[in-house]
Amino acid sequence: METALRDGFGRTHRSLRISVTDRCNLRCRYCMPAEGMRWLPREELLSDDEIVRLVGIFARHGVGEIRITGGEPLVRPGLPALIGRISAVPGVGDIAMTSNGVLLADAIDDLVANGLGRVNVSIDSLDPDRFEMITRRRDLDRALAGLAACERYPSLRPIKVNAVALRGVSEPDVLPLAGLARERPYVVRFIEVMPLDAPREWTREAVLSGEELREMIGARWPLLPMAPERPSATGTSWRFADGAGVLQFVSSVTEPFCASCDRLRLTADGQLRTCLFSTSETDLRTPLRAGADDDEIAAVARLAVSRKEAGHGMADPSWTYAGRPMSMIGG
Template sequence: MALTKLYDNHGRHINYVRLAVTDRCNLRCFYCMPEEGIKYVSKEALLSYEEMLRLMHLLADMGIEKVRITGGEPFVRRDMIYFLRQLCAIEGIKKVNITTNGTLTEDLVPELKSIGINSVNLSLDALDKDRFFEITRRDAYDKVMATYRALLEHNMPTKINAVVMDGKNIEDIIPMAMLTQKDPVSVRFIEEMPFNGEGAHYETLAWNHRQILKHLQASFPDMEKLPDPPYSTSYNYQIPGHKGSVGIIAAYSRTFCGTCNRIRITPKGMLKTCLYDDGVFNIRDIMRQGATDAQLKSTFREALGNRAKDGWEAERNRSFGLPVQESMSTIGG
């Protein structure tokens, strides 16, 4: 049972960690990394499963209740099911969710459900096979759709994450929203961010959350606003008669920072108290230098006691004023 709850210096309750287990990925998505890929870190530089489990035990004792496993692509790392089984057994962790590109996930869905995975976020940016190839630079559409069908077959709560990219997948917005007509899924449209290993693709973001909503409303004028859950990053909507829902995430506009309840740990063990900061301290190094549990807890509290108010402040405070240009794969999508 948690002894104390975590709060930042703005009074925000922190109960959610996004844990990136690898920076490796078998796709090369336009919005995530350059076509030639990125320089991956060595195996020794990654947090080991034992180190990650130690951290999750500590954070659970500090009030963390929800963990999202991200990458890279989590399932390119060996023995991931073993790790997930141990993670789901930690006292105090109420929800373990996974974000995956779906290329390696189809056959794992029954086991994911049996070990207690709460939900899956499936990255899918196009329903047109050619546009999917252009965005991901890989011929993996059929594998991803097979995973989608497996998730539905096994009644796994599923969200579809689609990054909206000008000139890349605008034609897919309405067809993707139509997935919710017959399938009980949440399709979330996400503003593109500059975490692609190169920097922002556009001088201004034409397809922000307002433009995405306007586009949806043109096809679904009766679309109704749903109440947003606590800490929600998405504005959620229901199309009358549809089984699922539609969400819009203002990931670049950063309109949800005021209720942010999450921290991130990168594959190399860097703590990020905001997606847009460049890292607060390296947990891996402190652990390997022999830090006690009490020292690690104290370091987390100190970091959260100096947290940026929002993503704009975090970006302004980056070292040497350098702009955002790292790959999302190195952070944890």
Template sequence: MTAHELHDGFGRGITYLRIAVTDKCNFRCVYCMPEEGVPPRAHGELLSAEEIARFVRLVAPGGISRVRLTGGEPLVSHRIVPLVRELRSIPGIEDISLTTNGALLPRLAPELKDAGLDRVNISLDTLDPEQFSAITRLGRLEQTLGGIDAALRWGFEPVKVNCVVVRRLHQDVCGLARLSVGRPVHVRFIEYMPIGDERTGSTRAHDALDTSGPHCPGGIDVNAWDVSDTVPSLELRERISKEALGLGLGALEPVDEGATPSGAGPARYWRFPGAAGTVGFITAMSNHFCSCCNRMRLTADGAIRPCLFSDAEYSVRDALRAGDDERVLAVYRDAIAHKPQEHEVIAGTERFMSQIGG
């Protein structure tokens, strides 16, 4: 804890900031956005890289030590490398991470590493090439797998692979978990969160927008997803262990707390016997972790969001552009003071996930 770490009304120290750099993406995932992409926004609606860095510079003395860059897809932003470099220069920022679909990592990994990016989370929901193409519309499985290879090759540590498990997709979860056997990859399974409603369409845990309609490519009907599609982590872990035993890998074993990969996330980690990496489970639904939530979110258009599942927002864009640092900090403190103790109901929100920053 820093000497000046800010706490919310429930005693939780706020040390982690997630920043949506953009709401655009080079994929068109059926659970994220329409096939034509998101509606264009005026350049002035979004924070510039300089404004984002200035905000972080202002709030870092209040305890922010970890920053995660998200989107949309943050690597489609031409300003991503200079932004990482600027964030790296801010006193108190100890960890800079990024969530990506991995497609652009083979090209950008060297520059990001040189700029000071510490680690990456790569979204991968299936190892089936046809299902991957159906889900992403514009993506190919080998692109994301190539991104994982690039992240390992350029020394990002740790490299985490995020998979949201949806029961009716019948994903090969054991196959995904086995990515951790031969390489130091940390595969994390996230319980599907049905936070969409009839107004917003189904959404999910990492960086989602809207659907393009009730029936999507490959027979994927995202508007039909509901709470029954959530696979509790205990059930999932038992399923993976059973399949792994049948393959001669051995069952998953708990990882000692001191041996877990670094990061600010709430995953609980396990590992196959002798594996180079780990398998994590994030119990977003079956055992939510509001009591230890340490994060705030900054949207691409400059709003602070204290809770993922609340529409309460506190805009700092105008204050940043007016050069009113005191006003920026006052709004930030007000947002922290209004951080709810927990989310009561997971329901549709006015914004979609990739506008929030996940």
């Protein structure tokens, strides 16, 4: 392995989240407007060859964990084959994907056959009407079918369910979603809503905090804290006291985990982001297409990582986010 990617605060970066598209088949209220999104032109998206080459460069510098994201990654044609190529890159030891599940039932066999090792499925409500209200699509049955299809593969377990919590909307869903972790081979992850929506309607008041969620669930099923999955875990883990399952709480707003962050992000158009909430990006696509060699591209990435901020700064009440929305960054 060549020189590891370390920032100025001593954090070594081992995880890369790759957005393969900015497009999505849902229109979640905390992410996109109902209509009017302007998609990236096809020629601006990284090709499969470009993605695989960049993965190889990062893998040679110690990045062995890859997560495929979007938009909705399954709207990109040929995704299983791309995952197969990534899985063959020396140094890559783990490939995960985050999906809304709508297209997953028909794709999971090919995805697993090509090396997919873990999956997170985003489902914010088990109520069809509330699911439609949040996503602006009536696709709960398809999302649940995709989630269930993953159960055919023990290698994917524990399957993770991502649920964004919105104050004034999500309260009726908290216990039903938590109950999934008691009944199925799922780890349910409650995620605080973040200021990454395209309409720029996020407010701190909309955040239903991890602490509040634990209190709601604990009143029904007592919870006990667990050791983190790994030092750089994005969420805290809790188990039901009666041993019936595990929950996680990703509390980026109220309980940030910046000090142990080891993640980088590559957008669908080839921009490297060292933090989800960065307002700056480092262009890797331009030198890639201009003929730069691997060492030159690695040097650009290494400089960007060295300048990574200590944290996102949301603890400051005056903090605002002016960067690209989540769908253009990668979930």
